[in-house]
Amino acid sequence: MYHTWMRYFTPGPVHHRLGLVCLGVGLQHGTLPAVGPRTLDHHVALVVSAGTGWYATPDGRRRPVTAPALIWLVPGVPHHYGADPGHGWDECFVDFTGPATATYTELGYIEPARPVVPLSDPAAARTVVARIARAARRGNPLLEVETGAAVHELLVALRRARADLAPGGDPVLEALARDACTPLTVAEHAARQGMSPAALRAAVRRGAGCSPKDYLLGVRLGRAKELLAATELPVAAVARRVGYDDPAYFSRLFTRRVGTAPVRFRAQQGRAVPGGWSRQVPDPDDPPQLALEGGGDLDPLDGPGRPDAAT
Template sequence: MHHIWMRFFTPSALHQRLGLACLGVGLQHGALPTVGPRTLDHHVAVVINSGSGWFAAPDGRRLAVTAPSLIWLTPGTPHHYGPGPSGWDENFVDFTGPATTTYTELGYIEPDRPLVPLTDTSAPRAAIGRIVQAAHRARPLQEVEAGAAVHELLVSLRRSRADVAPDGDPVLGALARDAFRPLTVAEHAARHGMTPAALRTAVRRGAGVGPKEYLLNIRLGRAKELLAATDLPVAAVARGVGYDDPAYFSRLFARRVGTAPVRFREQQGRGTPDGPPGRAPYPGHP
């Protein structure tokens, strides 16, 4: 015996240009029928909340599925799966859109890893619940709400992976803490007992960019905060985020942000009628 509830959407081309468009959502549990073999032209995230079953990998291997788990179904890839004799509890979301390419490049969607162990499914289920709410036929903004919830779902699935700590990779956290120190990538790697190549692999897996880009993004973000919320000279801002040469910092800032630090302050400064802004809190300050 099994129970199935599902709704499907037909988003317009305009809605698909939002990046992600939801095509369908389903809640199922029990001794569900086997799926496939079949091939789809869009993505599906199948979240297994409880129970166990199997998944036939594209290379012919038959993999055991034990909840909590995520099954990725990607366009053009044949798939075949199903629950064991006792059944399982499953949610699925079908989606498409140009943002799937970027999410794949960032490692949120993993075509080469169709079966992903999870630590918990409460956050993904909450996102799926918002899609279910949007699926009410009288809901006038359903395509936009459902598409926004798919973005939320992909983030929650990334956070719920069993190989990622809830707050992200510890290496990324350590790099963020040391981001304003004048250290090379090799020196950062040595502090963690890693080779530079291993550090690059770990950071790219966790953040989607290399260590230099990751550290630069943190530095520029902090520089923007200091420019917008304090009256510190540009040279002091540069030193505060790890650059001893303010001219180099200004060139780098202008190249990456698209405007000079002084111009950014003019546009984003948060001064008050009573005087200049105060000092911005340091990262981590509540």
């Protein structure tokens, strides 16, 4: 015996221009029949949250699947999988497509070469799938946009839930972010973490989808924007705070990557954000608490109470 619920959608061309569209959502559990062999023209993220089963590679070799796990089904690649016929499994899935899938693949969020990915905890991903399922009610005027936005969130949740990541995130990226504004070379960053430069490059590429240099630059420029927007520090002082001794080089780099000069960026933020300037240099690792109506605080890194996960 098994139980199944699913809905499928056909977003229009204008919705595809959003980058990702949801084509379907499903929740199933029990001794489900095997799927395939078949080949699809779109992506599917299938999350197995309980039970065991198998996945067959295109050459016919079977590999075990033990929950919690993610199975990637990608366009043009034959696949064949199924739950254990004796005990079954609990799964949820989302079908999706769109031009943004290429970028998510480049960044390592979608992994065609790794069809079965162990997960540490599928709860966050199942929460997103449950939200897609609720949005799938007939007559919802926001259906295509609401479910498409949720696919972006699902890819982030699945990336964060990978079992090869520490619960708080990627320790390599955390260490780089912590030391990003110090004047260290990539080789020196690698030595601090007990890695070779090649190993560091591979780790950052796997975790962030870019080179260490680009990752460090992104952190530095983000911090520079915060200082420009929230303090009256001179541009030269901002440059030094984020690791650049040459203010002119910093200004050229900022202008090239951000699209506007540091002084211009500050002027824009000063006009857009009322309330004047802070005398305290903001600490990005210590955000303020946001007051809620009726008392209590909300940490901006946490969301409001999550709905129950899909079952």
